[in-house]
Amino acid sequence: MPPKKQQSVKTFDYSGLEKGMRLQVESDGKYYAGEVVTVSKSAGRSKAPVKVSYVGYTGYDEWVGGDRLRSKALQVSTAEAGGFRHNIKAYYTMPQVPNPLLVDIFAREKGVDLVALEKTVDLPSLENRKGDSQAKNPAGQVPYLELRDGTIIAESIAICEYLEEAKPSPPLIGTTPKQRAVARMWQRRMEEHFVYPCFNGFRFATAHPDYPEKSGGLAAFKDFFKERATPENGCALVPEAYKGLREWSVNKLKWLEALKKDSKDDFVCGKRLTVVDIQMYTTIKFMGAAGEPCLEEMKKLAWLSAWYDRMDARPHVKAAIEHSKGLLW
């Protein structure tokens, strides 16, 4: 059976419309100048809650819905097939770096189309650390969401939680409080002791005189974070820590391997794919390509290697990797 064609169902937010506002109203296939007479909040009028008058014509006032109106004050959301109703205006990202890749895979596995909402932030030119982007997300990273009302949601895992709430199925965190709690526990365990030491080991290594000749790594990243992880941005570089942090991240992989090697679990959280698998995969994928030791060390661990191959083979993962080409692959 071929996949169902994506159906687009519009939902309308009428809260921006006010009495007296000018707009365009469709009638028999043509748009006329109109004016808002009133906006009803009654449930009975929910399909056609706007009473309009036609400018220049009396006696034709009519209740209409968003499908027959054109106005900048009328907010339209698109509900994709699968019931994803969102209020996201834009998804700011640069697909070639780890956190966008995490959110991108998460969204694809959920059947959420973020690509349609993408606006690129140019990290190499520091666009994320100045002007409009910095004002929107003062922490300075990508990705982040801008909602229709202007709210900014940054931090990848917060974005994933938001998408999970907007479209609960298929669940990548969980369907019950208990399931969600167990997934969050695993996500945090592996983040604090694997993902963060891995990221920081990378950042700090690039600032060390060893980099890249003696430490391993790619010449392109030398001093990449010097103007990024600055005190003004609430950060610091601790070059002397790079070896210790790399060791820490590898120690946690070995810890996980010891817990999992005799299990029949396909995923970190047990039988089901969750956000922690996606976060770990994107970290190992990117950092391995950047010459950090996590990928090579992981290959010595049987359960983790098999898990990584399973992740690599997932169609949505492949699609996200294809979409993120251009920097390290």
Added chain:
Amino acid sequence: MPPKKQQSVKTFDYSGLEKGMRLQVESDGKYYAGEVVTVSKSAGRSKAPVKVSYVGYTGYDEWVGGDRLRSKALQVSTAEAGGFRHNIKAYYTMPQVPNPLLVDIFAREKGVDLVALEKTVDLPSLENRKGDSQAKNPAGQVPYLELRDGTIIAESIAICEYLEEAKPSPPLIGTTPKQRAVARMWQRRMEEHFVYPCFNGFRFATAHPDYPEKSGGLAAFKDFFKERATPENGCALVPEAYKGLREWSVNKLKWLEALKKDSKDDFVCGKRLTVVDIQMYTTIKFMGAAGEPCLEEMKKLAWLSAWYDRMDARPHVKAAIEHSKGLLW
């Protein structure tokens, strides 16, 4: 007005009962031997979903509810006043250290009584790193919850999320997906760049020859993490990083001060108390008392100092501090 007396309302989980199972049934104040005839899942029978027969008496079969049954297969939850219905069997903790303090304050602010469920894990004797406790939570920290079905929920923020779902009011994460997303964004920003560098700076400092004479700190903690943050536990100590990590954490406090100093926000996330305030407060409170620089540095920052004083003055915070006496205060 005196506080309302705690009301205890039992809720029953009938899913463990099966046809033919023996149990005890109450009738006119006495318990009789009985047998399960059937268990109904229909909404109309929800108050008395179990049809029982009385052993030795025919013609008396009857629909009854959990309040009239005794059986190990019948799971009972207690709903405290305020609508908190939980399935927590035990709360493993040692109140004198930072993460339990975070969860304790969170629970008190929500009106959830975790103290009644407390079981102490003795960290000084490494009880958390061996035997039963290590088997339950292989990551080795406190606190963690054990649910009635045996599920373990570790990691403080995962526990807070679980409590928020069990008792949504008053919200300390949020009542809408958008509110929750914004709170989670702030929690993660301040955790990655303040809380973790602060914790790691402390752990690493205690392993450095400088500690405590040249680095500041309390003699009692010298080498405290040597047998704790080990490779076997998926960790590592990076003593040489302690100064840089302390600086990083202070840089983030200054970053937050710059964002907040001209605002009228009472809290990190805006107008409302959320989990991020509690996590930051407990970090600064404990680390300050342990001789780490964050408390003194914070005192130089006007908005943060006023925020800290507001946190300190909250009755539930005071009660949790009192409960956690014995190590650093």
